[in-house]
Amino acid sequence: MEKKLSGSRNGPRPASRRGTLTSVKAEDIFNKPLTKRERETVSRTAGRQAAGDDTHIDYSDIPPLSDEQLASMTRFRDARDRLEKKKMISLYVRGDVLEWLRSKGPGHLTRINDILTSVMEAERRVNRSA
Numbered sequence: 001m002e003k004k005l006s007g008s009r010n011g012p013r014p015a016s017r018r019g020t021l022t023s024v025k026a027e028d029i030f031n032k033p034l035t036k037r038e039r040e041t042v043s044r045t046a047g048r049q050a051a052g053d054d055t056h057i058d059y060s061d062i063p064p065l066s067d068e069q070l071a072s073m074t075r076f077r078d079a080r081d082r083l084e085k086k087k088m089i090s091l092y093v094r095g096d097v098l099e100w101l102r103s104k105g106p107g108h109l110t111r112i113n114d115i116l117t118s119v120m121e122a123e124r125r126v127n128r129s130a
Contacts, residue, residue: 086113 101108
């Protein structure tokens with residue numbers, strides 16, 4: 001099928017032209033001011049989060065966790081952990097333990113803190129229930 005031609009002063013040419021690519025910097029996208037509607041949406045969402053209101057969330061499509069999944073869960077570091085003042089110490093660990101921690105990826109020192117925190121909290125829970 002042939003392209004439609006449109007008339008112009010300089011003779012017939014294709015009716016549609018290819019779009020031109022426009023270069024945009026990431027700063028231009030991130031620094032673009034929000035529209036009134038976007039500001040209202042952000043404000044409404046922030047208000048719900050601050051109030052702890054999650055009644056508008058539909059959880060019906062999320063399957064319940066199995067006992068195996070619950071048993072394999074690990075502690076999530078929350079904002080309180082990052083805000084608490086940490087103490088600088090020197091610690092000796094076995095070589096194989098250090099290699100294992102490093103094999104899990106970056107953040108092996110944070111991982112040591114998480115493991116020790118989890119053990120401490122588990123011990124506190126056991127002592128409270130006893």
